[in-house]
Amino acid sequence: LEIVAFERGHFTSYSACGIPYWVGGDVEARDELIARTPEEHRERDIDLRMRTEVTELDVAGQRVKALDRESG
Structure with a gap:
């Protein structure tokens, strides 16, 4: 089974609910x-595929069109 994951940002898995604690100083880094x-x-x-944005999805054809946000 091939698994391909696309993430347009810089992080793949983070605790979004912890952001207020980071901003408030309870989480240092x-x-x-x-x-x-x-x-x-x-x-x-x-x-x-980090910093890659999916721009088109062809489910029937099993194809993904994506844009590399680093190189354009």
Whole structure:
């Protein structure tokens, strides 16, 4: 089974509900909110495409059109 995940941002898995604690100073570092790094996804055989935005999805044809937000 091939798994490909697309993430248009910089983080794949983080605790959004922890952001107020980070802003308020209860959580010292932003990285403490990260639940799983891109490397951890890849270690689980997930083909992760960071900073990539899906622009078109063809379900019948099983194709995804995407834009690399780093290179355009």
